[in-house]
Amino acid sequence: MSETAERVAVTCPSCSPDVETVHEVLKEGNGQSTVRCTECSHVHKTTIETEEDVERDVVVSQDGESFTATAEAPPEETVAVGEEFVLETPEAIMVVRITDLQLEDEKRTDEATVEDVETFWTRAVDNVRVNVTINPNDGRRDESRSVKMDVPGDREFEVGEVEEFADEEFEVKSIALRDDATGYHFNPLGEEGDVAIAKDIKRLYGDDRTSSAWSAW
Numbered sequence: 001m002s003e004t005a006e007r008v009a010v011t012c013p014s015c016s017p018d019v020e021t022v023h024e025v026l027k028e029g030n031g032q033s034t035v036r037c038t039e040c041s042h043v044h045k046t047t048i049e050t051e052e053d054v055e056r057d058v059v060v061s062q063d064g065e066s067f068t069a070t071a072e073a074p075p076e077e078t079v080a081v082g083e084e085f086v087l088e089t090p091e092a093i094m095v096v097r098i099t100d101l102q103l104e105d106e107k108r109t110d111e112a113t114v115e116d117v118e119t120f121w122t123r124a125v126d127n128v129r130v131n132v133t134i135n136p137n138d139g140r141r142d143e144s145r146s147v148k149m150d151v152p153g154d155r156e157f158e159v160g161e162v163e164e165f166a167d168e169e170f171e172v173k174s175i176a177l178r179d180d181a182t183g184y185h186f187n188p189l190g191e192e193g194d195v196a197i198a199k200d201i202k203r204l205y206g207d208d209r210t211s212s213a214w215s216a217w
Contacts, residue, residue, distance in 0.1 A: 010035060014042035056117055058087060060096055062124040063150075075115035082180050084125060095153070096122035097199070099180055125153040125199035132204040134170045153199035160192035162209055170206035178202045 009020040015037060023035035025048070032045045053072040060067055069089045073079075084097045100121035101109050130149045149165050157163070162171050175189040181200035188205075189196055 007038075008035065008048050010046045010048065012037040012040065012042055013044055015040040054114060056114065056120060058096070058120040058122055060087065060094075060122050060124055061099070063129050071120065073114045075113065077114045078111065079114060079117065079120075080111040082182055087122070094124050095126040097125045097180060098122050127151070128153045128198050128201075130157075130198050130201050130204060132165075132168075132170070132206060134168065134206050134208050135173075137208045151198050153197065155198040156195055157198065157201065157204060159189055159194040163204075163206070167210070169209040171209055172204055172206050174205045176202040176205070 006025040008023055008025060010023050011017055011019065012021050012023070015021070016039065022038045023046075024038060025033055025035055026043065027034040028048075029045075031047060033048050034043065034045055035048075036043045054075045055070050055072050058069045058071050060069060069087060071085070071087055079098060079101065081098050081100060084095055087094055087096045098120055101112050101117050102119040102121060103109060103112060103116055104118060128151065130151060132147045132149060134145050134147065136143045147165070147168055157172055157175060159172050159175060162169060173190070175194065175196045177184055177187040177189070177196060177200055181187070181196070184196065184200070186194075
């Protein structure tokens, strides 16, 4: 028998009628499957219980709007805030990150089994919109302006680097992270060389470099 053969735990009528032992699946069938006991090599037919996936509502936030879809998953699987999964909808296939888990009676939790979850609250992270505050290069904070950048979720931004987008050019001075971002030591990031990916970023702060060539005037 191949080492990659499927294995299941069922009782063996020959050597273990009351306690489940490991069996190799020789042939799957409708209702009855043929298996071989790894303890005594007895071959017999048995019913293999399969756990069917359950369907759950998924609320997706994307670019300030939201919509509802559904997803299927094993009921005993443990899920947690911050985890990502692929969501298939009639319109598109996207990657989403869990931001909240809603249980019965509208209770919220950070971790639960799929069976206990009523609604997954998520946000799309494969393509995201990054908010940017750009300060004038002469230090006049009251002249700051905001722009929005639509970029892939894994796009990196680094403190100290100059970014060009449309007609904008700015140097990244600090990076404010989202609450569900993990793996960072500080928030916001402000040391030169600090790096974050777009799907973890709440807002970028930068100094204008668009008109720096004319600063002498």
